[in-house]
Amino acid sequence: MDQNSLPPIQTTARDDAVLKALVGFVRAEALQPGDRLPTERILAERLKVSRNTVREALTRWEGLGLVERRQGSGTYLKAAVSPDMLHMPLTLAGGNDFTSLMHTLEIRRALEAEAAALCAERASPADIAEIKRKLDIMEQAFRTRDGMSSEEDWEFHQAIYRVSGNPLFEQIIAAMHELFHRFWEHPLGVRDFGHASFPYHRTIYECIAARDPQGARAEALKLIATVEDDLKRGAAKLKLSSQT
Amino acid sequence: MDQNSLPPIQTTARDDAVLKALVGFVRAEALQPGDRLPTERILAERLKVSRNTVREALTRWEGLGLVERRQGSGTYLKAAVSPDMLHMPLTLAGGNDFTSLMHTLEIRRALEAEAAALCAERASPADIAEIKRKLDIMEQAFRTRDGMSSEEDWEFHQAIYRVSGNPLFEQIIAAMHELFHRFWEHPLGVRDFGHASFPYHRTIYECIAARDPQGARAEALKLIATVEDDLKRGAAKLKLSSQT
DNA sequence: TGCAGAAATTGGTTGGACCATTGGACCACT
DNA sequence: AGTGGTCCAATGGTCCAACCAATTTCTGCA
Structure with missing residues (x-):
């Protein structure tokens, strides 16, 4: 040394x-x-x-x-450090789990849509091939493990953030992702959580491959909407069971 | 196992x-x-x-x-504490170049639009009045100080984030704001930086007051677009001057 | 009464000590 | 060779008793 x-x-x-x-x-x-x-x-x-x-x-x-x-x-x-780092501790206080989860999804909805659009604008052929590869892996995992593909799902999304050319997307959405999963120990009783979002991964990819930013944005919004619906269903079920 | x-x-x-x-x-x-x-x-x-x-x-x-x-x-x-608080440290690697500034604006574009839309959906009459108040203050400061109203401008935006009902908007955009302003002491030679964004503050407010989420989203996008244009003009001027 | 200076309060720093955990070296036994 | 046991040095975690520096409060003189 x-x-x-x-x-x-x-x-x-x-x-x-x-x-x-x-x-x-x-x-x-x-x-x-x-x-x-x-x-x-x-x-x-x-x-x-x-x-x-x-x-x-x-x-x-x-x-x-x-x-x-x-x-x-x-x-x-544990992480790379640089002289001009900005530290911003996010604090998510109060409210029940459902509210906090919805808050993280509102942020994701905004950023996923923008990232997908930018990705569609800027993706090179090699980028598109890489995203396709992640998509295939994820779809394969989804089928063989009957819907349990959260890890591969996440890698697919990360590939999109990277191709967007803006590292902030990956960092901020990763923070939302982790925040979301800290509430996730009790999946609110919804067994097939996330199933509904499956088809939109492919449609997002197709829009990116077609260099269609507006389409990619729309499909990303649909994907988040399905997650929000799952969440609402789970909250309703929870409220029902807690009233018995 | x-x-x-x-x-x-x-x-x-x-x-x-x-x-x-x-x-x-x-x-x-x-x-x-x-x-x-x-x-x-x-x-x-x-x-x-x-x-x-x-x-x-x-x-x-x-x-x-x-x-x-x-x-x-x-x-x-300094802030309210509660037993179920959740903390997520967000460390962003900053850069002082044009690209990094554009990156912060890309994030802001996504979040400002979403926050404005949510605000238009959820604002109560009292909220709308509060936003109007901030708008008036900001416009007054803009006119009397000939465009130097960054502080009041920022408070206007913060009011919108708060009314959106999601504290993450304010926290994350504040991070982007700080990241941006860390290198804004010399506005890249553009003296009237931010002037072009002025009229859109009122149009955003009007859409919120009219409970028009899509309109508010569109106006917020226009506002960020003017800032991006200013930034590009500044970068072009800088590049020109560095070539002499 | 007003105000400058002393005294108390409080966070910031120091140096030294001991404890609990870790990980490697060494060893006996199978 | 491999397994388990013991020992030991290194390292973070905690504690203590001071002292320093900034701030606040009190005091006493003008």
Whole structure:
């Protein structure tokens, strides 16, 4: 390890300075997600700050999901870091599960439609082939496992976001996706949740392949609409069962 | 073997327990945003944990924007807290180039349109009056200060997001707004940046007041389009000037 | 009464200590 | 060779007792 890439801290605002130095260190060492950071004791010594200060800084990063600490093992990078990162903790408070789920879907409806349209505008032949490949995998998984294809389904969508050329789509929708699935432990009693959305994956693909942005947007909206319908059905069923 | 049948066991979670207790305290005391929390020393004593542990917990909340610490003064609540809060840290890799700015606008285009449509669907008469008020303030500021009304402009939009009933709109668009404005100090040489968007604020309001979701969506799209045009003009001018 | 300075309060930092967990080294036994 | 057991150093988690720096509150003099 290059010890010169961790110079001592100078001014006030200690823990922020620690994080800034750590960003520089990660870049200098070209650390990838999964790599281990220096131990807290070493960081404290190199940066000439107390170990507690290092810990406060790492606690911040841990809260942002940038880093994972494992006692007895070390602190590991969980995501790529860069000097000009913007951290925006989304807070979804109050309300019942149904309301929160609908909120994530409203965001997805807006972004899925836009991403699909941009994808249809910008997709190269190679991009279209890649999306087709993901679609085939997903349809195959759907048939063999009788509707349980959430993983392959998600990869199909991710391919579209990537081809849209705007990395923000994937990041934000991924956040919505994760937010959605945190409520998802109890599928609201709807066994065939998501079945209705199946055919629209192919129609979205066809619109993209045909370079038809408006069509892709419309099909994406239909897809989200089916999920919203499933959700409403589940909520109605839940309300019914809770009244007994 | 079903790997999910052996989840990792939970061993220690001191600071999480502190936050849980703090949520209960805030509820029991009915603390509102702006109120002061007990001092770290008192919390440490009451909860029978070290002050360091309390600090780590508060650092987490500070990172989530739930709390603000002021040295010498105290720790203050910044947002409402509830036991069923869900946090999703969103870290966006920023860029200061033209492409990154366009990316933030693509997201805004999708979300502004959806938020305006939802707002038109759901706005109560009181909501409409509030939006009108913000519009008047903004138009007044625009005329008296000759186009410099970014602050009031932003408040007008925020009112729309709030009325949409989905807090995620405001949070995500705020992130895009900040990402955009981080590089807007020099508006790419376009002096009247944003002027063209002015009339659409009123047309959006009129569609909302008329409960016309599709109209509101269309007007919001036009508004973003003018900003995109301004950006493209600025980029072209910049490219021209850098070639001299 | 008004206000400057002292004193108390509070978050920020330090250094040192000990605990709990982890992971590797080593070893005995099969 | 493989399995399980024991030991040990490394590492994050917690605790303590100070002191520092910013802020607020109180006090006493003009």
